[in-house]
Amino acid sequence: MNIEAVKSIYFFEMARTRRTLLQSVVSPVISTSLYFIVFGAAIGARIQEINGVSYGAFITPGLMMLTLLTQCIANGSFGIYFPKFTGTVYEVLSSPISMMEIVLGYVGAAATKGLMIGTIILVTASLFVDLSIAHPFVMLFFFVLTAITFSLFGFIIGIWAKDFEQLNLIPMLVVPPLVFLGGSFYSIDMLPPFWRTVSHFNPVLYLISGFRWSFFEISDVNPVASAVIILVFLTVCMSVLTWIFHTGYRLRN
Amino acid sequence: MAPIVSVSNLSKTYASGFTALKGVSLDIEQGEILALLGPNGAGKTTMISIICGIVNASGGEVTVGGHDVVRDFRQTRAMIGLVPQELTTDAFETVWNTVSFSRGLHGKKPDPAHIEKVLKDLSLWDKKDNMLRELSGGMKRRVLIAKALSHEPRVLFLDEPTAGVDVTLRKSMWDVVRELRASGVTIILTTHYIEEAEEIADRIAVINGGEILLVEEKAALMTKLGRKQLRVDLAQPLDRVPEILSSYDLTLEGDGQCLIFDYDTSAGRTGITALLAALAEAGIRLKDISTRQSSLEDIFVEIVEAGR
Numbered sequence: 346m347n348i349e350a351v352k353s354i355y356f357f358e359m360a361r362t363r364r365t366l367l368q369s370v371v372s373p374v375i376s377t378s379l380y381f382i383v384f385g386a387a388i389g390a391r392i393q394e395i396n397g398v399s400y401g402a403f404i405t406p407g408l409m410m411l412t413l414l415t416q417c418i419a420n421g422s423f424g425i426y427f428p429k430f431t432g433t434v435y436e437v438l439s440s441p442i443s444m445m446e447i448v449l450g451y452v453g454a455a456a457t458k459g460l461m462i463g464t465i466i467l468v469t470a471s472l473f474v475d476l477s478i479a480h481p482f483v484m485l486f487f488f489v490l491t492a493i494t495f496s497l498f499g500f501i502i503g504i505w506a507k508d509f510e511q512l513n514l515i516p517m518l519v520v521p522p523l524v525f526l527g528g529s530f531y532s533i534d535m536l537p538p539f540w541r542t543v544s545h546f547n548p549v550l551y552l553i554s555g556f557r558w559s560f561f562e563i564s565d566v567n568p569v570a571s572a573v574i575i576l577v578f579l580t581v582c583m584s585v586l587t588w589i590f591h592t593g594y595r596l597r598n
Numbered sequence: 599m600a601p602i603v604s605v606s607n608l609s610k611t612y613a614s615g616f617t618a619l620k621g622v623s624l625d626i627e628q629g630e631i632l633a634l635l636g637p638n639g640a641g642k643t644t645m646i647s648i649i650c651g652i653v654n655a656s657g658g659e660v661t662v663g664g665h666d667v668v669r670d671f672r673q674t675r676a677m678i679g680l681v682p683q684e685l686t687t688d689a690f691e692t693v694w695n696t697v698s699f700s701r702g703l704h705g706k707k708p709d710p711a712h713i714e715k716v717l718k719d720l721s722l723w724d725k726k727d728n729m730l731r732e733l734s735g736g737m738k739r740r741v742l743i744a745k746a747l748s749h750e751p752r753v754l755f756l757d758e759p760t761a762g763v764d765v766t767l768r769k770s771m772w773d774v775v776r777e778l779r780a781s782g783v784t785i786i787l788t789t790h791y792i793e794e795a796e797e798i799a800d801r802i803a804v805i806n807g808g809e810i811l812l813v814e815e816k817a818a819l820m821t822k823l824g825r826k827q828l829r830v831d832l833a834q835p836l837d838r839v840p841e842i843l844s845s846y847d848l849t850l851e852g853d854g855q856c857l858i859f860d861y862d863t864s865a866g867r868t869g870i871t872a873l874l875a876a877l878a879e880a881g882i883r884l885k886d887i888s889t890r891q892s893s894l895e896d897i898f899v900e901i902v903e904a905g906r
Contacts (some may be wrong), residue, residue, distance in 0.1 A: 347672070347705040348705075349702045349703075349704075349705045349706060349707060350702060350703045350704070350705055352702060353699050353702025353703050354703070357695075357699050360695070361690075364690060428688075431686055431687070431688065431689070432682070432684050432686030433686045433687065433688055435647075435650075435652050435680070435682050435686060436680075436700060436703060436745065437703065438650075438651055438652045439650040439651050439652050439675055439678065439680050440675055440703040440704055440705075441671060441672040441673070441674075441675040441676040441704060441705055442672075442675075442703065442705075443672075593654045
């Protein structure tokens, strides 16, 4: 194992976060605060408690997932796409490093950034609402696994994308609807029966629901189903990456 | 001694259907400077990219230091330094960070003393804290060389290293290359400046259309394929080569103002003395005489043209 190379990629990527501190850290804090002002204070004041949880607290896991998913995909995809775009990827490809080690460096950094921002949001949210985490280890399980899985998903998008439009296609057009319609800001019990059924086909619903269960022990779906879904998606991402490494798809061919 | 790089029957067809290499074989000896010459699209960069692991081959095999570049990629890539043709740099990184990053990628522990030496050798030391986007093209090129040397490679690939680089910098780059060769590093370079290859290379390989047309010691190549020409400027122009001189291989050029005579220096008799005597006998008055050795460029053009 080429530990030095993994460390080099990881710290090189983390250094970019330091350089873009405003965009990386301050921006999600501001947008979270805005969500709390709009949904928590303005609208939330008119919404009754959901299963005994105040609306402000209820949306916190959803907000964390919303940010975690978008940030991990963005960081994971940009990390590998940017060297492809500038051409500096030649250096990574010609180094004595396996593809798994490349993933470890890039995805590790993307997941770390996602987890950092998720934690910042949790801290910011606790300034607005009373929060307690009923099952901290389950919360960490969903938190860390979602960060890793969606950073991997982002990495795949970064390899697949041929231009900036493709790079932004899934993060901009596919993920936000899935997250917003996945119960970030409401319980699907509030939806009409038809849309409640449709929501069950949205994988993000399971992530948010499981994550929310770890906080408040309330969920739209069984938390075990949530854990299975995230593990299945992780396996799918790993399988696609293994195929990419095997064929050199859009990297070495 | 076993070659440090051995390319055997290497082929590459890209997804677009373009065949860049058609069964290329080439052995590169340890410690030599091999110049890989060929027109654009000849397959030079593809071959280098396969050896370095950037592109997958369609067929054939490559070994570096006796290790297969696919199976034993860790050993082979640790030995190789690559300076790519394009000026690809991380615009927002500093010179020091990007060069240190390259060393880490090759699995080497940080060694500030070595990085300092490399930067000083390439006159980059005073720019070590500058962002790459602030550097000129020539300096970026030097940074790419510094990155390739950061992990102390045994084999160095220089793909068009002097493109867009001014004369002074070019000379200092070749000084670095000579020093590296003296320390035992094997160097493979591609260049469009054939006079550079002529000056610095030990061996020349000519590639075109995905095939190696020739691999030869530079000196032997120059002797074997190099020709000499005698140019005779005439006091009075001629309409045609006079009958009395028909036994000589002469051509009339410059509106009849000069005669060109090709001869072989390795032959026992070049025919120059006899030709000059014949010219005097024919009453042709001479204005000037000069000789010219064909350059590597002439030879290169001839080989590539013949291969078409």
